[in-house]
Amino acid sequence: MRVVMFGYQTWGHRTLQALLDSPHEVVTVVTHPKSEHAYERIWSDSVADLAAEHGVPVVIRDRPDDEELFQLLKDADPDIIVANNWRTWIPPRVYNLPRHGTLNVHDSLLPKYAGFSPIIWALINGESEVGVTGHLMDEELDAGDIVLQRSVPVGPDDTATDLFHKTVDLITPVTVGSLDLIASGRTEFTPQDRSQATFFHKRAEDDIRIDWSRQAEELHRLIRAQSAPYPAAFTHHKGKRLEILAAVVSEKRYGGTPGRIFYREGEGVVIVAGADARTGRNHGLAVTRVRTEDGRELPAAEYFTRMGGYLTDRP
Known part of the structure; x- marks a missing residue:
């Protein structure tokens, strides 16, 4: 033809x-x-x-x-x-x-x-x-x-x-x-x-912004969906943009407030996730690799030198 x-x-x-x-x-x-x-x-x-x-x-x-x-x-x-x-x-x-x-x-x-x-x-x-x-x-x-x-x-x-x-x-x-x-x-x-x-619709900036009230399993898929060369999923730490390059769903369940930087598990740092996280029934998101606002890429365990504080969807 x-x-x-x-x-x-x-x-x-x-x-x-x-x-x-x-x-x-x-x-x-x-x-x-x-x-x-x-x-x-x-x-x-x-x-x-x-x-x-x-x-x-x-x-x-x-x-x-x-x-x-x-x-x-x-x-x-x-x-x-x-x-x-x-x-x-x-x-x-x-x-x-x-x-x-x-x-x-x-x-x-x-x-x-x-x-x-x-x-x-x-x-x-x-x-x-x-x-x-x-x-x-x-x-x-x-x-x-x-x-x-x-x-x-x-x-x-x-x-x-x-x-x-x-x-x-x-x-x-x-x-x-x-x-x-x-x-x-x-x-x-x-x-x-x-x-x-x-x-x-087409993807936009708000579509790659991490909402810690979502379940860890959903956030894990979002991060995989925004793999290079696509723009990475991002959050904010201490008012600065932080891209989450790799993560896994935690093995254990963690309770508290969504976005809390909570615990080291394996090679990752667990962030509390899920709107009902206070119940303690949810897995967290174990972040393993990040990229900072100035372009530095490093393991999450090196970036988060101490536990505590929060990741947020806005500065």
Whole structure:
């Protein structure tokens, strides 16, 4: 099939590579201009550079809604558009232009985790698996019929970085497998159960701020979800920002006030956690590695030279 590819960053790069390695013909690539936004510098392999290396025409756009681009797409005469990590709305006249419409490749197990940062949100929420879905695009974001879906389990110590690498490896089988099904003449695919749909927003500063009234298990997932190269989860100690780079759930249960710097356990320093911590039924969060406001990274046992005092969500 003749394919136009819409994509950006490493997700788009991996999708384009899968298409270039497949029997299908990539006739045009549309990608976003390079950005200096902090989140868009993460996983920033260039779709434009890869296309140029293979002699594929490249169009750079923030939004795909101008007449010049629409005419270019018509002239390309695609059988299908494939999109992955396209960051702005694609209008119906574009996604309906090809004979087979548009296949969107999304890094979640739809209908759950539509929208943004699905792997991070899924890890924070304690999901047992994550994955990639190829679905046909319609008027509602990430809501079209599912062509193909693949999943991987979430391990007890997996970080968002681990899950990124696991799921990005699913892009090729989902993309090429979906196109092969469509090219075979199949037209009926699996409608999404919209009663199960969830939609998530982009991550922001407040989303990585540690709230010590949350259970230690939740905080452990948050810290794993904010693994490098993502911005680290943070708290405040004595009025200064302190990033928590690594932690485990404590073996013992600790009672008291959330945020209290309480006890050395193994290689960590236990912080009391949970809104009902006063009951003594909760595990604490044993912090093992931190980064200070001035950029020093060190073991928590070296940073916390004495017990007592509190970590807080604000200075």
